[in-house]
Amino acid sequence: YIYIGGQSAVLEIPFEGEHELENAIHCLAVMLLLGINQETIRQRMASLTLVGTRLEVIEGVNGCLLVHDNYTSDFNSLAPALDFMKRRITPDCKAMVIVSDLMHDADTDLEDLYRRMAELLAIAGVSRVIGIGPELMAHKGCFGPESEFFASTEEFLHKKSTSDFRGELILIKGAPEFGFGRICELLEARQHETVLEINLDAVVSNFNAFRSRIKPTTAIACMIKASGYGAGSHELARTLQAQGASYLAVAVHDEGADLRRAGITMPILVLNPTVENFHALFADRLEPEIYSFDFLRALIREAGRYGITDYPVHIKIDSGMHRLGFLKEDLPELIELLRSQDRVVPRSIFSHLCAADDPMEDDYTQQQFDYFDECCRMLLSAFPERKILRHILNSTGITRFPDHQLDMVRLGIGLYGVKTMHDGSQDDLRPVSSLNTVIISLKNWPEGTTIGYNRRGTLKRQSVIATIPVGYADGINRHLGYGNTSVMVNGIKCPTVGSICMDACMIDVTDVADVKVGDRVEIFGENIPVDDLAEVLGTIPYEVLTSVSQRVKRVYYRE
Template sequence: MDYSISEIARIINAGSPAFPDHRITSLLTDSRSLLDPSGTLFFALRTPSGDGNNYIASLYAHGGVRDFVVDTIPADASSMPQANFLKVPSVIDALQKLAASHRAKSGARVIAITGSRGKTTVKEWLYRLISPDLRVVRSPRSYNSQTGVPLSLCAIDSGTEMAIIEAGISLPGEMDRLESVISPEIGIFTNIGAAHSHGFSDIAQKCREKASLMRRCRYAVYCADNRLISDSLPQGPDRVGWTRLDTPGAALRIVRVSKADGSSTIDYHWVPGALSGQFTIPFTSERDIENAVTSLAVMLLLGTDPATIADRMPLLRPVRTRLDVADGVNDCQMIHDTFSSGIASLSLSLDFMSRRVTPDHTLTVILGDIDTEGLPAADVYARAAAMLRLRHIDRIIGIGPEINSRSSSLPAGSVTYPSVEEFLGSVTPDDFRSELILIKGSQDEPLGNVARLLEKRRNGTVLEINLDAVVDNFNFFRSRVRPDTGMVCMIKASGYGAGSHELAKTLQSQGASYLAVAVHDEGVDLRQAGITMPIIVLNPAVDDLNAIFDSHLEPEIYSVDFLRSLIAEARRRGIKDYPVHIKIDSGMHRLGFRLDTLPEVIEVLRSQDCVSPSSIFSHLCAADDPSEDEYTLRQFDYFERCCVMLRSAFPGRRILSHILNSTGITRFPGQQRDMVRLGIGLYGIRTMHDGSQDELRPISSLSTSVISVKHWEAGTTIGYNRRGILSRDSVIATVPVGYADGINRHLGYGNASFCVRGVLCPTVGSICMDSCMIDVTGIPGVQPGDRVEIFGDSVPVEAIADTLGTIPYEVLTSISQRVKRVYYRE
C-alpha cells in the first residue's frame, strides 16, 4: 500500500494531520514487529493482553515512527513534536475502515474462507491451483482475526487479481464486522466443529455466525451433505454445494473416490457445466479429500477446465502450518518453519524469531529460495534483504539455485549454496555455536536435512508442546475473568515438564501479569533466557537472596525469619521498596501466615522501607471437590479477613490479592479479586469434568517410533524375568522409550496401551530402562519408523495417570530431560 497520511485521515475520519505529506507504506499493530519506521502507521489497539498506547513513546524515540492512530492523545504528545496523532473513537474500527476502503478501491476479486478446520489448507491449495493463471495475494499463515483480516487485505496492490482471505471468529458479532471489511465475491465454508465454541450458546449459533460471511457473496461454496451448514447459509448467494451422498440440488457431485498407494483418485460431475472429470491427489485421509473437493468446486466455479485441474491437483503438497522450536547443537536454539516461502511468511518468521532473542545468542537465518508470488524476483529479494538488515541478523546463509544466483542481492557477508547437498558437504555442526537459528524453507524444497544436522537430540522420542494450545488455554481462562484481573501463570517444575523458556516467552507476549516459579534457580534461568516480566519465587530460601536480588525476582514471604533476612540484605544493598508477596495459610496448612501471626509481619514491614508488600495471596486446597465447598468458602472468608488487616496497615498503598487457582477460576468467579493464578489448566488438563473445562487443549504429546518388529509364536516370553508370556502368535514391536525417559515401570505387562496407526497397542513384559515392547498383532504393515503415541490426542495423559493411581502433574513432570522437546505453532 502507498497512501499519504492525509488520505488515511480522510478515510478514517480523523481530522487533519499536522504533517500531511508523510507517506504510509505499512501498517503496524504490534510494536515488536516494526520493520520500516519511516513508512509505518501504528494503530494503538487496546486488548485484554495489552495497550498499544504504552508503546507510542518508545516507537517515536527509538523506532523512528511518526504516525499513530489513537483513541486518546498521549499525555506526553508535546515531547513528540514531529508526530501525527490521528484521533478516532475506536482504533480497531479505524483499521477495519481503512482496509475496507483499500479493498474497495482495488479491482481484485476476493475469496473468503471460514470454517472450523481446513481454512489454511484450502487457502494454500487454492493459491497453488490459481496462481499459475492469476496474480494472487493470500492471508499470511493464519491472519484470520479482527486485526489479521484488515492487515491481509492491505497487502493487495494494483497488480493483484485475486485475494484469498481467511476469516475466523471467537465471539458473536465478529463475522459481521469482517464481512463488511472483506466484501467477498466467493465465500467458502469448509466445515463446522465444536472446538473453540465457548463464546457461543451452541454449535448452531456458531455456524450461523460463521455463515454470515456469505450474506452478500455472489457464490457460497460448502458441503451440501452437512445439513447444519446448509440450513445456516443466508439467502442471496448462489449455492455451490458439493456432495458425496447425492444430496439434491448440489452443484458438484463426487461420483467415486478410489484410494491406492497413498493416493486418492476422484471422479466428479459438475452439474452447471455438464462436465465430468477425474483427478488424483497424493493423499488418502478424509480430511484431505474434503479440502481437495472444496478446492475443486472453486476451480470449476472460476471456469478452470478439467484437464488443467487434472494436471495441477497431483502437485499439491501437505500444508505444514507448524513452526517448530527445538534445542540445537552447541547451545544453539533452532526455529524451523516450512509453512511457505513467500515474503510475508518470511516477515512473520523473523518477527517470531525476534521475540526469542537472548543476550547470549547471535542471530542466524538459513533461507531457501523465496516464492516471488508473481512479483519481480529482484524486488522480492531486495525486500528480503531489507528485512534481514532491519532485524540485525548476524549471519545469513542462502540455500537453493535461485537464492544462490542472487547472492549479490543479500546483505554483505551472506553465504549461499546452490543446494542442500552442497551446504551439508561444506559445514559441520561445530560451525554453529550459541546462535538463534531460523531455518526458513518452502514445502516444495524443505530444509529438513539442515534442521536434522543442527538438532541437539536426534532420537525418535519427542515431547511436543503446542504453543497455540497454550495461548488458547490462557485465553479460555482470560475470558472468564474481568478485563482488569491479572493472570499469574505457573511455570514451576520446568513448566510442568514442558520446559519453561518457550512457555514464558509465549505468555509474556500474550500479556500475562506475572510468572511464578518454585525455586530461585528457575527464575534466574528465565532471566537468562530473556524474560523481563515480573517473576514470583514461591519457595525462596535465605541462601537464595543474592540471586533473587541480582535477577530481580519477587519472593514469597512465608516466615518472619525469612522476611528479616530479606530486609537485611536489601538494606545492605541500599534497595528501597523491593516488591514481596505475603503468603497466607487459609487452610492448606503448608506455608504461610495465620491471622494471629499477621500483626508481627505488619510490624516488621512498617518498621522499614527496604521491601514493600506487592500482593497478599493464599492457596485453595479443595477447589475441585464440590463436597468440600463449605471448607473452601471458609478459606475465602479467612483470606478476606487477612487482606483487610494487611491493607488497613498500609493506607494509600495498593496491595493486590489473589487466591483462585485454575479450578477456582471456573467454579468461583466471584472470588477473582485482583489476580488469579493459572496452573494445570494452562497445560490443558481438566480438573473438573462437568463440562466447564471441556474446551481446554492439552499442550503436550509424547511420542516415539518403532525400531524393531518381530513375529513370535504363542508361549514365547518377552522381556526381563520371562514375565511377558504370549498367549497367541503375535507381532511385537520394540520402541526406544523406557523408565529412564519417564515411562513408569507399572505401565508394563499390558497395564497401558500406546497408539500405532490409530490402534491402541498394549505393552508386553516389563518396561526396560531405555525401551519397551508393545503388541501390534493385527495391524497391517507396521514397520520400523512408524510413530507411536504414548500420550496425546489418542491416549490422554489422564488415562496414564489413572492407571498409575496418581495425577497428571506427576506424569508430565516425570518426563526425562533427555527426551527432546519440540515447541510448535500451528
Template sequence: EYTYLQYHSYITIPFVEDASIENAIHCLAVMLYYNRPPEAITDRMKRLTPVAMRMEVKEGINNCLIINDSYNSDINSLTIALDFQNRRAAAKGMRRTLILSDIYQTGLPPASLYRKVADIILHKGIERLIGIGPVISDNAYLFNLEKEFYPTTESFLAQLDPADFHNELILIKGAREFHFELISETLELKQHETILEINLDAIVHNYNLFKSKLRPETKIICMVKAFGYGAGSYELAKTLQDRGADFLAVAVADEGAELRKAGITMPILVMNPEMSSFRTLFSYYLEPEIYSFELLRAIIAEGEKLGLAGYPVHIKIDSGMHRLGFEEKDMEQVVEILNDQTVVIARSVFSHFAGSDEKRFDDYSHRQIETFSRCADYLQQHSKHKILRHILNTAGILRFPEYQMDMVRLGIGLYGVSPIDTPCGLETVSALKTTILQIKTLSAGETIGYGRKGVLSRDSRIAAIPIGYADGLDRHLGNGKGCVVVNGKRAAIVGNICMDVCMIDVTDIDCKPGDRVEIFGEQLPVTEIAEKLDTIPYEILTSVSTRVKRIYYRE
C-alpha cells in the first residue's frame, strides 16, 4: 500500500529478499515521480525481475579459491563480502587477496572514501590488494599493504600472470561496468563444462524453515554425510556452523577429519565408525555412534590406552529398523558397561524410523517411539548426567513434531527435497547443469549413439552435451526415458548415454552451442528423475561424480 500526492493504491512486489524489495521501491518512486497512473504502476511492478547479485565460490588456478562478487561495489556490500571471505580464509589457511574496483555513488570525497576502505580491509585482514580504476589508483598511497593498481580491467588482464596467484582466497569485488567477470573467468580453474551449482541461501532457508517447526530449545543435527548429499560437505558445514546448528553428522571418521582440517569446530557425530578409525576419532574429537557391544568394548579399551576420560559417544537403539543398534533386551548390559568405566559417556541416545514418511506405517512408527522411549528412560535412570534423546528424521519433524524430544536429525529436507507429498516451502539447493557442445541436423531414419539405439522418426536437430554416466547421469535415462531442460523447454535424451557425453533432441527448441542445459534443478526436480528410475532422490544427488565442479553461491 502506498500514498503519493493524489494517489493511494496497492502494489504487489514479487520478491521476498530485502535487496530486491529495496530495488522495487526505487522503481516505484521513479514511476511516481514521472506521474505514471496507478494501474500502469501495478502492472509494471508485477513484471519486475530480480537483478543478479549472487556471490559465487569457485575453484581457482594454482590451488586458489575465487569468491566472485562482480555485480556491485559499495561500502556495505564490501564489508559483507569481506566477512564471507574472512571466515573461509581462516578455515583454509589461505592468503587473503582483494581485487577491488572504483566505488561509486557514496557521496564522500575520494580521499575520505578510500581512507575508509583502507581501514576496513586492514581490519578484515586483507594481505594483498589489486585496485582497478582511475580513482582508486589515484588514492593508492592510502593503502598500507602489498598492493598494485591498474587504470582498467583490460590493462590488468594484459599484464596478468597466473603464476602470480597461488594458494590465495581471492575476493573479486567490482562495479558492473568494470566487467570483473572477465577476471573471474581468467582465474577460475578450467575443468569440466558440467557443473553442480549449490545455493547456500537455500540451505539457510531450509534450515530455518525446519527450525521454525521446533521448540527453541530443541537441538538440530544436520546430516552432511556422503559429501553433503553430493553437494560438497565443507561449504555446507561452514554455512550451517555460521547459522548456529548444534551438530553435524557424517558417515565415517575420515569425512569428519576432513571437516576438522578445513576449520569446522562444532560437534561432529560419526554414524558408521569402524574399529580401525578410533585414533582418527580421538585425534579430531569426533563423536561415534555406538551400536554393538563389540564396538563399545573396543572403544573403551582403546580410550584407556590413551588415558581418555568422559569421551562423548552416542548410543543407538534398534527400535524396529533392524539395521544397527542395541535391542531393548540389551539395555541392562549396556548400562552395566557404561557405569563400570570412565573412558566414555553417553552424550545421546537415538533410533531410526523405518517408515516415518508413509502414513500406512504410522502404527509401526508409534511402536518404534514407544520402544525407543523405554530404552532411553532406562538409560537415563541409570546415568548421573543428562542424555539427549532423538528419533525424528526430516519426515519425522514434519509428521511427528510432538516427539522432537531433545534433538532432531535434519537430512534430505535440508537439501530441498521433501520426504512427504505435502508441499512445505523448501527451496532447491542443487542444480546440475552443462552446456551444448554441438548441434547436428540429421534426417529421419538416422541412428544416434552406441548400438544405434536412437532411431530418428523425423528430420531432427540433435545436440551433444558433455555429461555421461561417469558424471552421474544414470544410463537408464537414455533412449527417451529421461530428458533435460534447454532454454526453458524439455529435450528428450536420444540413444544410449555414453561415459562422458549424451545426445538430446532439440528440434523444437531455439538453441545454439554454448547454451546452458539443466539436468536437474528448479525446472526439472530431482524427485521427478528419481521416480523415472524407480529410486529415491538421495541416490540421484549422491551419484553426481566428484569430477563435476561444484560452484557455491549466495544471493
C-alpha cells in the first residue's frame, strides 16, 4: 500500500474472505490517519484472528440451558452476551458463566480489567463463575468465593463432568484459542448430528417487515402455537417479547403455561381452551378464546368460585371458516350474558379468513369482512365504556388487505419466513428454520446397484452414494425418497436414492467435488425452501415444519 504519496509498504493478514479484506483496509486507513507507524501496523495486522459472530442457545444436560457465544472474548463483548443471557433467566434457573481469559492490548492493567469483569458479572446476577486461563487464575481474588478456576480447557474437561451442572443457565464464552466448543459439546443434552437451526435475527427481520406494513397504532399478535410451528416456542417468545409484540397466541393451555414457566410475562391468547383446570388458566393469566355459550358459562361459573372479576376473554366470530365461533344471530344472547355479570370482560373480537391467499375467492373474503364488521358494531356498541380490540387479518391478509388491519393483526406463518404470496409482495421475508445434518458414510457403487429397502433405488450410472443420519423418525416423510426431492451439499443439489429409512437416508453426491464424511447437508433452509418439500408432498409448509421430531436438537442463534 501507499499512503498520501509516501513510500510503499507491505502487510499480511491471515484472511482471504472479501468482507475480512474490506474490514482490514478500513482499519489500515484509520491507523494511518492516526499516525501509527508502519511496523506497528504490520505486527498488529498479522496477529488478527477470525471473529465468529454467533450467539447460540442450546438445550443442556440435567435441565441446563446453554448460551454459547462464538464471538470474540474481550471486555466490550461481555456485556451484550450477559444481556442476551439475562433475558432467559427464570426464577428456578440460576445464571452461571464459563469464561476464558479476556483478549486485551499489551499495556492493559490486568488487575483493573478483571476487577471490572467481576463487577459486571455480579451486576448481571451471575451466581457462579468458572474461569479458564492463566490470567484468570492469577486474578481469582477479584471474584466471589463460589468461583472456580482452571489453567486450561483441558484441565477443566479432566476435572469436571456433566454431573457438576444441574438446572443452570450457562453462558459459555471463550477466546478462540481456548477451544470452548469442546465444553459446549460436553454439556449439550443431545449429540444428534441432525440439527434444526432457528435464526432469531430472521424472526426479528420478519416481524419488522410486517410491522412496516401496518400503522404504528396497530397491535401485532404473534402465533407460536404447535411449539412455534416446530421451531420451539420459548426462544421465539423471548425474542418477540423484546421486540414489542402485543400478544402471543398458543393453541392450548399447556403451551401457555410452559411459556409462563419460561419467564414470559406478556399477554397470551389461548385459541382452543378446552381445559378442565380453570384455576390453572387463571393462575397463569392466560386469556381464552370464547367460541361457545357452554364454554363461556363454565368459565364465568369457575371465575366466580375463585373470586375473579374482569378477566379478559376473546370473542371468536365465525365469519365464513365454519370451524369455531359465534354467528351474528348469536350476538344478542352473547351480549346479554356478558353484560349480566362482571367475572369476564371482552378484550377482543376476532375472526379468521379462510381464503385470503386466493385472489379467485376475494368476493368471499370481502363477504367475511362485511360480516365481521357488522358483528363488531353490535358488540362494541353494547360496551361503549370498554376498549375492545378487533382483528381478522392473518399473514396473507396483512399483505393483501391492509385497509382491514383494524386494531390488531395476527402474524403466523409469515413470521417464520414462509411466503404465502409469490408475486414479489413478500420477498423481504427470511427463512427462520433450517434443517441440517452431515454425511456419515460415502460409498462408490457401479451402475445397476440397488440402494435401500426392497431394492427400490437402482443406480443409472457409476455413483457416489452418501448416507445421512436423518429419517422418517426425524420428520422426513417417506414420500421424499426415490429422488422425489434433493438436499444441498456444498452448493450442489443431491437427489435422494431409494427409500427413506427410520433413522437415515441415502443421497447421490456424485456431482459434488471433493465430497467427504462430515460435510454439511441442508434438508431445507436458505437454499432448499420448505415450500419445495411441501409441494412434493402435496401439503403445506406448516405440516413440514411441525413434523420435525422433538428428538432433533434445536439450536437458536443470533448474529
